[in-house]
Amino acid sequence: MRVLLAILWKDLVTEWRSRDRVIAMLVFSLLVVIVYHFALPAGTGSEVLVHTPGLLWVVFVFAALIGLNRAFAMELENDALSGLALVPVDRGWVFAGKAVSTALLLSIVQALAAAAFALVFDVDLSSRALALAGVFALGTLGIAPVGTLLAAMAVRTRFREVLLPILLLPALFPVLAGAVEGTAEVLRDGSPAFASVQLLLVVDGIYWIICFIGFDYVLDE
């Protein structure tokens, strides 16, 4: 547990001092929102509202891919990954630290990207901000573990930036199905239905367990 907090602290401090990961994720997300403006036919608010959940989660997944590619790339510099592998505790805690830091950074980007989306497309998200934040958090807690595990693999192959989305996207289907459905329910009814929350909780739990155990075989310097 102390290792988790130490890694989390290290990642957040590094990020605070350089701020390059969050800025890259954010700029990219905003660009995707702008691309939406050109890609979608001009419509009234209610028409956009139907597509908002799916569009938002596409932005979030793209942002996560950008952030995850950097999460381990920076550990390759000065061979820091070997240092992490030598920490004399279960490597699962190293994994948990990295996954929590990724989840936190992604949450910041999600909040800002959703705000930009609401502003540009004139969709009212603020009145349901709390319920939306809950669904976003549950979705992010599903993306972070499996993304961290696969990023740690992809970064040590050739074509690492190409391989990560190919590995990650098929594995995200259960998370995205629950998150998009939950977001749609919040926008329609004000709160997510039990089924989508249940699905997200189950998938998050299973992914955290598999990835916690699997990371031991992935970090192997």
Next chain:
Amino acid sequence: MNGLGPVASKVRTASGALLGLLLIAYAWTVANAPVDSVQGVIQKILYVHPPLAYGAYLGFVITAICGALYLWKDDERWDRLAIAGAEVGVIFCTLMIVTGPIWAKGTWGKWWSWDPRLTVTLLLWFVYLAYLLLRSFGDGGARTARFAAVYGLVGVALIPLNYFVIEIFGGRGMHPENLERGSLGDGMGLPFLVGNLTLFVAFCWFVLLRWELENLRAASLLRAADPLARAREEIAT
């Protein structure tokens, strides 16, 4: 030089010979099977499509189990069998995804439908394509094998999760629930049975051949890296 153990190599030879006989019986029974009164000739895809599906899922399960055994026992032979399972599984799955739409166009009226079983299988196909890409983009050593084993386990965990998603959100299925006894028309049971048997034997033969190839490749790499052993072998022969 044999790349398989004595038992596995006997099974491989036997399954190869059996496959030759079965293919003749398969072609004969399918050609003589009655033409479906509603669907017409296209219904004969039945004798190919579900057997391919069983092979595809079997290949992926072999990959996951052998990956887990590799992580546990640290014995490279399991990893090589996992490669064989994934490659043959992807081929069976690809053929299933190709034959499916042809049948669907003839009976459902459209090439593709987001039917639950179809969606899950398509996602699984992508997982195992990614698995093969991970293997070919890696350095080819023990690290790649470990990565692939972990990814194979994530992939197999996705099967129940994806079905859970579809159960919760109520996808409408167009595939029959189950082939119950008697749900096949008269005279269709035998060719279906022979089809399943033939493609199962073909699956085993392919997996064993692929496993042998991988074992031989590993052995030859080992020999190339060790000139002393090679010289000793040459003296012995």
